[in-house]
Structure formats: structure tokens, C-alpha cells
Amino acid sequence: MSERDMLEEIRRSIIMGHLDAEDEGFDGSMEGTPGTVELVEEALEARTEPQQILTVFNAAMEEVGRLFEAGEYLLPDMLASAECVGEAMDVLEPHLAGTADTQKGTFLIATVKGDLHDIGKNIVITMLKGAGYQVRDLGIDVPADDIVAAVKQHKPQYLGLSALLTTTMTEMETVIRKLKEAGITDVKVIIGGAPTSEEFAQKIGADGHCRDALEAVEKLEALRSAS
Amino acid sequence: MAAATMAAVRKALAVDPATRLSADRVQSIHAASLELLDDPGIWCTGERALAVFEAGGCRTARVSEGGRQDGYRVRIPAAVIERALESAPDEVVLGARDPANTLVLRGKEPKVYFGTGSQANLVLESRMASFRSEEAPEQAAMLPVYSESTGSIAHLCRSAHLAEHLSNVDFFIRNVNAQDESIPSEHRDVNIYFAALLHTTKHVQGGLESLEALQPMLRLAELVATDGAEPGGANPGGANPGHADRGATGRDGSVRGLPVSFIACPVKSPLQMVADTAEKVVAIAEADVPLVISCSPQGGSTAPIQEEGMVAQINAEILAGLTLAQLARPGCPVLYGAVPVRARLDNLHDFYGAPEFVHYNLGCVQMARSYGIPCYSSAGVGDAKRPGMQATVEKLPSHLSVAASGAQYIHYAFGLLDRTNVFSPLQAVLDDGAIGLVKQVVRPCSFSADDLTAAVEEIRSVARSSGVFARRVRKQLRRGVVGDAYAFADDGQADRVLERAQRKLEELYQLEPRRLSDATVDRVYAAVPGLIDRRMFDIR
Numbered sequence: 138m139s140e141r142d143m144l145e146e147i148r149r150s151i152i153m154g155h156l157d158a159e160d161e162g163f164d165g166s167m168e169g170t171p172g173t174v175e176l177v178e179e180a181l182e183a184r185t186e187p188q189q190i191l192t193v194f195n196a197a198m199e200e201v202g203r204l205f206e207a208g209e210y211l212l213p214d215m216l217a218s219a220e221c222v223g224e225a226m227d228v229l230e231p232h233l234a235g236t237a238d239t240q241k242g243t244f245l246i247a248t249v250k251g252d253l254h255d256i257g258k259n260i261v262i263t264m265l266k267g268a269g270y271q272v273r274d275l276g277i278d279v280p281a282d283d284i285v286a287a288v289k290q291h292k293p294q295y296l297g298l299s300a301l302l303t304t305t306m307t308e309m310e311t312v313i314r315k316l317k318e319a320g321i322t323d324v325k326v327i328i329g330g331a332p333t334s335e336e337f338a339q340k341i342g343a344d345g346h347c348r349d350a351l352e353a354v355e356k357l358e359a360l361r362s363a364s
Numbered sequence: 365m366a367a368a369t370m371a372a373v374r375k376a377l378a379v380d381p382a383t384r385l386s387a388d389r390v391q392s393i394h395a396a397s398l399e400l401l402d403d404p405g406i407w408c409t410g411e412r413a414l415a416v417f418e419a420g421g422c423r424t425a426r427v428s429e430g431g432r433q434d435g436y437r438v439r440i441p442a443a444v445i446e447r448a449l450e451s452a453p454d455e456v457v458l459g460a461r462d463p464a465n466t467l468v469l470r471g472k473e474p475k476v477y478f479g480t481g482s483q484a485n486l487v488l489e490s491r492m493a494s495f496r497s498e499e500a501p502e503q504a505a506m507l508p509v510y511s512e513s514t515g516s517i518a519h520l521c522r523s524a525h526l527a528e529h530l531s532n533v534d535f536f537i538r539n540v541n542a543q544d545e546s547i548p549s550e551h552r553d554v555n556i557y558f559a560a561l562l563h564t565t566k567h568v569q570g571g572l573e574s575l576e577a578l579q580p581m582l583r584l585a586e587l588v589a590t591d592g593a594e595p596g597g598a599n600p601g602g603a604n605p606g607h608a609d610r611g612a613t614g615r616d617g618s619v620r621g622l623p624v625s626f627i628a629c630p631v632k633s634p635l636q637m638v639a640d641t642a643e644k645v646v647a648i649a650e651a652d653v654p655l656v657i658s659c660s661p662q663g664g665s666t667a668p669i670q671e672e673g674m675v676a677q678i679n680a681e682i683l684a685g686l687t688l689a690q691l692a693r694p695g696c697p698v699l700y701g702a703v704p705v706r707a708r709l710d711n712l713h714d715f716y717g718a719p720e721f722v723h724y725n726l727g728c729v730q731m732a733r734s735y736g737i738p739c740y741s742s743a744g745v746g747d748a749k750r751p752g753m754q755a756t757v758e759k760l761p762s763h764l765s766v767a768a769s770g771a772q773y774i775h776y777a778f779g780l781l782d783r784t785n786v787f788s789p790l791q792a793v794l795d796d797g798a799i800g801l802v803k804q805v806v807r808p809c810s811f812s813a814d815d816l817t818a819a820v821e822e823i824r825s826v827a828r829s830s831g832v833f834a835r836r837v838r839k840q841l842r843r844g845v846v847g848d849a850y851a852f853a854d855d856g857q858a859d860r861v862l863e864r865a866q867r868k869l870e871e872l873y874q875l876e877p878r879r880l881s882d883a884t885v886d887r888v889y890a891a892v893p894g895l896i897d898r899r900m901f902d903i904r
Contacts, residue, residue, distance in 0.1 A: 256832055
């Protein structure tokens with residue numbers, strides 16, 4: 138297969154949300170055929186420039202976004218494609234070291250103390266990985282002090298806080314207060330979860346609120362452009 | 365001669381039928397209906413119908429009853445009715461301009477088609493307009509504004525075009541009463557049917573205002589049936605099994621039934637056979653064209669209000685019409701036409717939003733199925749005057765319940781408002797969305813043992829990994845195991861159902877009409893008298 142054909146295969150595989158050979162893919166019929174991960178490994182073995190592969194990732198996700206906007210794709214399709222890119226980035230990243238534009242920034246994310254819900258958080262992780270961010274997941278029921286410590290350690294550009302309950306969303310305010318008390322002012326805090334709102338985000342001093350995972354990507358892109 | 369084949373036909377919604385009556389009650393109602401047809405029997409004034417009944421073994425007696433013109437009491441013995449039920453075919457094929465839109469109805473099979481209905485006098489057109497609150501100018505909204513006009517041939521053409529493009533409309537009953545003064549009354553039938561046939565490739569059905577129009581109508585239907593088919597191809601076997609109706613043979617040798625069928629209402633409730641429509645039943649039966657024997661008693665005025673009385677009476681009335689048709693031509697294709705409605709008790713108008721409307725219809729569906737005769741049923745009518753939430757709420761109980769009952773042929777389902785007086789294209793688009801949901805709700809559970817094994821494996825796998833099933837939804841979406849969202853759902857905070865539906869309506873109006881070929885139109889004009897200037901059928 139020529140390099141051009143190989144890159145086109147990767148692009149198509151991402152658009153079809155075909156992760157790997159074990160994945161059933163777009164319509165349940167793709168199991169047993171090479172998916173994005175295998176194709177990227179094959180391309181690297183064939184000495185394709187990693188930067189070229191990265192360019193294909195971006196182009197494929199742009200097309201997925203277009204299909205979603207057009208109503209042809211639904212969120213599960215988008216998630217599948219994002220997961221392809223996220224997993225393939227793990228394969229590609231060691232080969233990109235030292236080159237420019239390897240990542241858009243680091244995003245730390247946690248479900249706050251007292252809250253065990255993580256579906257929304259996990260979807261945000263998948264989408265942000267697919268969009269090219271370095272994501273660190275602190276898990277669920279994370280105390281404010283642990284979050285502040287993790288921010289100090291990893292120095293992310295962005296921090297995501299998630300909560301599903303009206304009783305736990307107030308913990309987000311505690312995290313933001315403790316960040317300030319620790320003198321940390323250079324991390325942008327984005328909050329999300331069913332009971333939260335733009336108004337609540339402003340009230341507790343967060344830098345942004347996102348209604349869903351798609352908006353999380355949009356908000357981060359906007360913050361990145363503004364910085 | 366090569367055997368005729370049935371090409372792919374329009375897919376029906378198969379359901380596990382919901383029932384309201386026990387088997388014992390169905391039998392009891394059947395017995396009650398037979399009793400009514402024997403005593404008092406049917407009041408009949410039409411000579412032609414009377415002759416058919418007498419030749420068929422019914423007892424007739426000329427009587428003079430208070431307050432009525434002299435007529436005949438026709439007592440129909442149970443044995444005559446049972447024979448008629450045996451000869452009525454279980455399967456009725458309703459052809460279409462596009463053979464892929466052919467409908468196959470089987471009396472015992474609960475497979476559902478939805479279509480338009482009534483013959484509304486008024487058409488309610490709509491457009492969106494922006495409004496701003498006088499008290500709070502920062503509050504603005506987009507809302508529909510309406511204009512009501514008398515139904516015309518132009519409205520009918522646009523309505524047929526709309527029905528062509530609404531995905532859940534399976535058949536088209538002329539739903540607008542075209543009242544153009546330029547159409548001579550003796551030629552109304554051919555012009556109305558031609559307007560519909562010109563703009564939809566789906567099955568077209570309606571009444572027959574004049575019996576003299578039957579032969580020109582059949583000629584029109586035959587010519588339309590050959591549009592795009594092998595020139596000169598006659599239907600070798602007929603689309604309705606065992607009957608030589610007037611279809612055509614497609615290029616693949618498949619049978620194409622006539623693209624039209626008729627509705628007749630031979631019985632005026634309670635139990636009075638009308639001379640004019642009874643004569644039409646006989647003529648249409650003799651022509652072997654599919655026919656709906658439709659009856660519409662009103663619970664509380666022309667029938668008992670309680671459901672057992674209503675169903676017993678309407679069943680008797682339909683059986684009387686059906687027996688007349690089968691005596692006129694044994695084996696002619698008929699539909700059991702049930703349009704039972706309840707009276708409002710303040711003014712005795714039809715009350716379609718009443719729960720009893722649903723109860724009556726469900727009983728009729730079961731009676732028809734017990735006879736193995738396809739059921740023409742009614743759903744999707746209400747009393748609301750404007751499109752939107754109230755109208756949809758009133759329609760939904762019957763849309764859902766009658767579909768769940770497995771009625772084969774549900775009319776009235778699209779766009780009717782103010783009972784059956786107004787046709788609203790905007791409401792038709794909303795109803796199409798609601799019926800899309802109804803189809804998802806009533807489809808039967810179909811998983812196999814393999815599906816369950818695969819599901820367990822999926823749960824096991826996801827529980828060990830991400831905990832999120834969302835990306836695995838894709839296979840089920842593409843298999844059609846799960847449905848789409850409501851067609852007009854909004855992804856934001858605002859509810860813009862009417863705005864979205866209006867936009868869709870305008871998009872559908874812009875689609876290219878699926879007209880008959882010019883050659884067929886020329887042949888129709890050469891062979892069928894009374895058609896108005898062809899430019900009056902142009903919706904562009």
C-alpha cells in the first residue's frame with residue numbers, strides 16, 4: 138500500500154469510528170479488520186512521518202464534526218471517532234516528541250468529593266483526547282485538597298470539575314477557593330454536570346461552564362485561542 | 365402463461381396486537397349483530413340493492429313505518445352473512461403508481477398502514493411570524509400565523525404532493541374537498557382523482573360522488589397504472605388473488621394493482637340502507653375494484669353510546685354492506701370500514717377527542733380480525749382548531765392505540781383539525797413526526813437468544829472498561845433496533861417544534877413533484893372526458 142493510500146485508510150477508519158480489529162465499528166460489521174490503532178502502527182513501521190499522520194487525525198475529526206453538524210452522525214459516532222484518535226495518539230505520541238504542535242495542552246479532570254458519577258466526565262475525556270489534548274483523569278469522589286495537589290504537580294493549563302448532584306456541586310466552589318488560597322491562578326477552571334449552569338460557574342468564580350462534551354471541546358478551543 | 369409475481373411492496377408496521385375485547389365478547393358481539401340483522405333487519409329503499417338481497421336469500425317485506433317513506437325491511441339470515449364472510453377475501457391488494465408503494469392487507473395479519481382521510485372543506489395554511497411583547501419588548505417569539513381558505517383543486521394537488529413526501533404516509537385519501545366552481549359537478553370525480561394521481565405515487569382512495577363516473581374513473585386508473593410499465597401489458601392474474609381486476613404488468617412481470625380504490629357508506633345509522641350508496645356498492649363490487657364498506661354511527665345520537673352497543677350496531681351495519689357486495693360479486697375485495705365516533709353531549713357534534721372514540725375503534729378492529737377481513741380504521745382526529753400541542757395530544761391516544769391494535773389501514777391520520785373540517789399541512793407534518801414515534805413505540809420486541817447472549821457479553825465488556833455504552837449504540841442504530849429521536853426535537857433550551865415543522869413543510873413544498881409522465885397525461889386527456897385545463901393541476 139502506498140503512503141498516500143495508508144493515510145487515506147487511517148482517515149477513513151477514524152471517520153468510521155473503527156478503533157481496532159476487535160471493534161465492531163460503524164455498523165457492527167468491521168470486527169476482524171484492521172482499525173485505526175493497527176493502521177497507525179503499520180504506517181509508523183513503514184516510516185511514514187508522524188506529523189503527516191497527525192495531520193490526518195485533524196482532517197478526519199474535522200470531517201466527523203461536519204457530519205455531526207449535518208445531522209448525519211450522532212454523539213456515539215463522534216465518541217467512537219474521538220476514541221480512535223485518543224488511542225492512536227498514545228501510539229503516535231512517542232514518535233512526535235520534540236516536534237512542534239504535539240499537543241494543545243494538559244487538561245486535568247475530576248468528579249468532586251461526595252459524587253461518584255463519571256459518565257459525563259469519561260465522555261469529556263474521550264472527546265478532549267480526540268481533539269488533541271493531554272488528559273489526566275483524577276477519578277471520582279476526589280477531595281479538593283487532592284485536586285489542588287494534582288494541579289501543583291502536573292501544572293495543567295485547564296482543570297475540569299464534574300458533579301451530577303445538587304448536593305455535591307457546591308464542592309466545586311471549595312476547589313476554586315482552595316486553588317486561590319494556594320496561589321494558583323494560571324489554570325483555567327471549567328465546570329460541567331447536569332445541575333450546573335453558566336450562572337453557577339460565574340458565581341463560584343469558574344472560567345467557564347460546558348453543557349456537554351462537545352461544548353467542552355469548544356470552550357477549551359476558545360480559551361486556547363484567547364490565551 | 366407465466367405466473368404473475370408480487371414485486372416488493374410498501375412495508376407495513378407489524379405489531380403484536382393489543383386487544384380490548386376477550387374472545388368471548390367478540391363472539392357475543394357477532395351474535396348480537398346477527399340478531400340485529402334478522403330483527404329488525406335493514407331498512408332499504410333502493411331497488412337494486414333490494415334485488416341483490418332477495419336473490420341472495422334474504423327475506424324482504426314492504427312496510428310502511430311511521431315518519432318514513434315506504435320501503436322494505438330486509439332480514440338477512442345468519443347463514444347468508446356467514447357465506448358472505450367466507451367469500452370475502454382475506455387479502456386485498458391496493459396498487460399504486462409506483463409498484464413499490466403497493467399495499468398488501470391481510471385480514472388476520474396485524475400489519476399497519478397509515479394514511480390521510482376525510483374531505484375537509486377548509487385548508488389552514490401557515491407561515492411563521494415574529495412577535496414582540498408590548499409589555500416586555502425584550503421578550504420575542506416566532507409563532508405561526510394562519511389563513512383559512514375554501515378547499516380547491518390546487519390545495520388537493522399540494523396536499524397529494526405533501527403526502528408523497530411525508531415518509532409515514534402510506535396511502536392518500538383525498539383529504540381536501542375541492543370546491544372550484546370551474547369544475548362541472550358531473551366531472552368532479554375524475555378531476556379529484558386525477559389531481560391526486562398526478563402528484564403522488566402512493567395508493568389513492570376516495571368516494572365516488574356520481575355512479576356515472578365509475579367507468580371513466582376506471583379508465584383513468586388503468587392508464588395511470590401503466591405509467592412506466594410495459595406498453596400494452598395487461599394484468600394476467602389480477603392483483604387481488606383470484607380476481608381479474610384492472611391492473612398492469614410491470615417490466616419485471618410483477619402484478620400492479622389499480623392505483624385507486626373506493627369508499628362507500630351504504631348504511632345510514634341506525635340500520636338504514638341508502639339507495640344511492642347501496643347502488644354504488646353493487647356497481648363497484650361488480651367491477652371487482654377494492655372497496656371500503658364504511659359506516660360511521662355516532663354514539664349517543666345514531667348509535668348507543670356504550671361501547672358494546674356501538675360495536676354491535678356498527679358491526680351489523682358493516683356486515684350488511686359487506687353482504688350486499690359479496691352477493692353482488694362473490695369474492696370481491698372489501699375492507700371492513702369502521703368510523704365509529706361519539707357525540708358531544710352539549711351539541712351532538714362529533715367528539716373525536718373522547719376516549720370512547722378509541723374504545724369503539726379497538727372493538728371494530730377485533731371484529732374485523734375475527735372475520736379475517738382487513739380493517740379500515742380511524743385515528744388521529746381531534747377537536748383542536750389550530751396545529752400544535754393540543755391537537756397532537758388529542759390525536760395521540762388514537763394514533764397509538766389503534767396502531768397497537770393492528771388495524772391494517774388507518775385513515776384520518778394526517779393533518780385534520782376541528783374534527784374533520786379543516787386540513788392543516790403544518791399539522792400533517794407534525795402528525796408525520798408523531799406517527800414516526802408511534803411506530804417506534806408499538807413495534808414488537810424482536811430479540812433472539814443470540815441477541816441476549818451478545819448483550820450480556822457487551823455488558824461484561826463495558827463494565828470492565830469505560831462503563832459507557834454510548835459508542836456501542838452505533839450497531840443498534842444502524843440495525844434499526846433503536847429509533848430516531850422525535851423529528852422536531854430541539855437541541856437547545858428553546859422549544860421550536862412549530863418553527864421546525866413549518867420549515868420542513870416549506871422544504872417539502874419545494875421538492876420536485878413526482879408527476880405522471882407527459883405521455884401518460886396525454887393519454888389520459890385523450891381517453892377521459894371532463895378533465896379541466898391541465899395548467900390547473902400545476903403546483904409550480
